[in-house]
Amino acid sequence: MLHVQKLSYAYKKIQALTDVSFELRDGEIMSIIGANGAGKSTLMKCIAGVLKTQENAVQLDGRPLARRPHQVVQHGVVLVPEGRWIFPGLSVEENLEIGAYVVGSSKQGKERAFTMFPKLKDRRRQRAGTLSGGEQQMLAIARGLMSDPKIIMLDEPSLGLAPLIVNDIFSIIQQINREGVSVLLVEQNARKALNVADRACVLEQGRIVKQGTGSELASDESIISAYLGGKK
Amino acid sequence: MFVQQLITGLSVGSIYALMAVGYSLIYSLLNFTNFAHSASVLIGAYAGYYYITLVVDNPITAALCSLVLGAILAALIERITYQPLLDKGARRIYLLIAGLGISIIGENLIVVLIDGRFHAYKTALSSMPVSIFGASIGVIDLIILLASAVALLLVQFLIQKTKVGLAIRGAAFDLTTASIMGINVRRLILIVFIIAGSLAGLSGVFLGIKYTAYPTMGNLTNKAFISAVVGGLGSLPGAVVGALILGVLETMISAYVSSAMRNLFAYALLIVILLIRPWGLMGKSMEDKA
Ligand SMILES: Nc1ncnc2c1ncn2[C@@H]1O[C@H](COP(=O)(O)OP(=O)(O)OP(=O)(O)O)[C@@H](O)[C@H]1O
Numbered sequence: 209m210l211h212v213q214k215l216s217y218a219y220k221k222i223q224a225l226t227d228v229s230f231e232l233r234d235g236e237i238m239s240i241i242g243a244n245g246a247g248k249s250t251l252m253k254c255i256a257g258v259l260k261t262q263e264n265a266v267q268l269d270g271r272p273l274a275r276r277p278h279q280v281v282q283h284g285v286v287l288v289p290e291g292r293w294i295f296p297g298l299s300v301e302e303n304l305e306i307g308a309y310v311v312g313s314s315k316q317g318k319e320r321a322f323t324m325f326p327k328l329k330d331r332r333r334q335r336a337g338t339l340s341g342g343e344q345q346m347l348a349i350a351r352g353l354m355s356d357p358k359i360i361m362l363d364e365p366s367l368g369l370a371p372l373i374v375n376d377i378f379s380i381i382q383q384i385n386r387e388g389v390s391v392l393l394v395e396q397n398a399r400k401a402l403n404v405a406d407r408a409c410v411l412e413q414g415r416i417v418k419q420g421t422g423s424e425l426a427s428d429e430s431i432i433s434a435y436l437g438g439k440k
Numbered sequence: 441m442f443v444q445q446l447i448t449g450l451s452v453g454s455i456y457a458l459m460a461v462g463y464s465l466i467y468s469l470l471n472f473t474n475f476a477h478s479a480s481v482l483i484g485a486y487a488g489y490y491y492i493t494l495v496v497d498n499p500i501t502a503a504l505c506s507l508v509l510g511a512i513l514a515a516l517i518e519r520i521t522y523q524p525l526l527d528k529g530a531r532r533i534y535l536l537i538a539g540l541g542i543s544i545i546g547e548n549l550i551v552v553l554i555d556g557r558f559h560a561y562k563t564a565l566s567s568m569p570v571s572i573f574g575a576s577i578g579v580i581d582l583i584i585l586l587a588s589a590v591a592l593l594l595v596q597f598l599i600q601k602t603k604v605g606l607a608i609r610g611a612a613f614d615l616t617t618a619s620i621m622g623i624n625v626r627r628l629i630l631i632v633f634i635i636a637g638s639l640a641g642l643s644g645v646f647l648g649i650k651y652t653a654y655p656t657m658g659n660l661t662n663k664a665f666i667s668a669v670v671g672g673l674g675s676l677p678g679a680v681v682g683a684l685i686l687g688v689l690e691t692m693i694s695a696y697v698s699s700a701m702r703n704l705f706a707y708a709l710l711i712v713i714l715l716i717r718p719w720g721l722m723g724k725s726m727e728d729k730a
């Protein structure tokens with residue numbers, strides 16, 4: 209279980225997060241929705257150790273989570289960052305191998321990745337920078353899974369993708385979750401994010417203003433008007 | 441005569457290549473030019489000199505000794521100077537200035553602790569010619585050429601075929617992304633400095649054998665820097681090609697034109713190359729890097 213407790217973060221002048229608390233239980237999908245600039249990516253970077261926060265703000269199974277990014281991965285928590293950030297000059301296969309850096313061998317992971325994303329198998333020797341946007345997002349997710357994480361954090365996986373591919377991505381997310389990986393999902397596409405979520409939070413200007421099950425939030429009047437385009 | 445000059449040029453070029461690859465490696469990871477590189481060259485040259493003078497006249501073990509010292513010095517410089525600056529998120533210009541300071545300190549320490557004179561290696565090898573294709577070639581040039589080739593091939597293998605090499609290639613794209621893959625970026629940077637320092641130490645001993653050891657010899661790293669830029673900063677094969685071109689060109693010009701024209705001609709040509717291909721011979725084009 210990942211427990212975030214009173215996490216605050218400020219960039220030099222901007223207070224991006226204030227006293228954010230929530231927990232991600234084992235095996236569930238939790239969605240975080242919020243407008244542009246609400247602090248969603250900041251929150252994920254704090255958990256991943258990319259941004260430094262207070263010592264005990266993030267706990268994994270009752271113990272403080274390590275604070276340096278590579279240690280966070282070693283502890284089974286991995287971030288698939290907003291904008292994908294695949295390694296464009298490396299081949300698809302090499303991208304996957306880097307994802308497996310903390311585990312001994314990349315063989316099993318690659319098999320799993322290629323079963324989940326057959327397209328990547330066909331393109332394994334191709335430079336990752338030449339993949340289409342959708343394929344790059346698949347690669348980013350597959351690369352994140354290579355470290356065999358307990359928890360995967362996905363920052364806007366559907367960003368900039370065509371509706372059909374977005375559906376693919378969401379079914380992949382559910383498949384990953386069925387295989388036992390807990391998912392922390394940040395999405396602009398609030399309707400879909402609430403549909404797949406066991407529980408969800410709403411982040412506004414760095415604070416969590418609402419928490420509940422996915423269906424509770426999906427039927428909440430204020431959320432419908434603010435995030436779901438007004439109609440049910 | 442021509443073959444002889446060619447071998448000499450290649451051997452000079454291979455020394456530049458040892459230094460240039462180090463520049464390029466560090467640049468590819470951190471996007472700055474490590475001016476402290478010359479300190480590892482200096483320590484390599486002087487260690488080699490004292491080793492051959494005081495211990496035993498064996499260029500191979502001397503080279504190994506210089507390699508190790510060059511690596512240790514580079515690691516210390518990285519840990520004491522660059523790492524704290526990087527941790528503070530200092531802009532690259534500060535690292536550049538710190539490196540420049542270290543290189544000047546190194547030069548002056550040699551003058552103060554030893555002296556400002558030229559120290560010629562007292563090795564029997566330097567005057568021993570062998571005959572190949574009817575040309576008489578210095579044994580030392582052949583040794584330098586071979587040893588450099590072996591060292592550079594080893595580095596190439598490390599970068600292309602090992603897990604650490606893959607991490608380095610990934611980190612060259614973006615350090616933060618590498619870190620969220622589980623790569624300990626701080627340690628990776630240290631490893632890269634150790635590789636670069638080893639090559640610099642090795643180049644120091646070779647420069648010493650060829651030209652003597654002296655306090656301002658660190659200036660020769662300028663040529664390596666230029667080789668790396670001509671080849672395409674960040675590209676290792678590019679650094680090697682750039683260095684070999686520069687070495688051969690310099691040697692040919694001093695042999696067939698005049699040694700006074702050596703630097704003038706070589707640099708003029710390099711500037712021309714940069715005007716035509718500013719990203720270097722084997723670098724990615726500007727748009728590609730974005
Ligand atoms: N590196 C930075 N330096 C200064 N301010 C930043 C930095 N990164 C983000 N911010 C600010 O912090 C706030 C939260 O940004 P964040 O990227 O976390 O938002 P977000 O919810 O992920 O938005 P989006 O939906 O657009 O991705 C914003 O006001 C943003 O301008």
Ligand SMILES: [Mg+2]
Binds near residue numbers: 248250290364
């Ligand atoms: Mg964001």
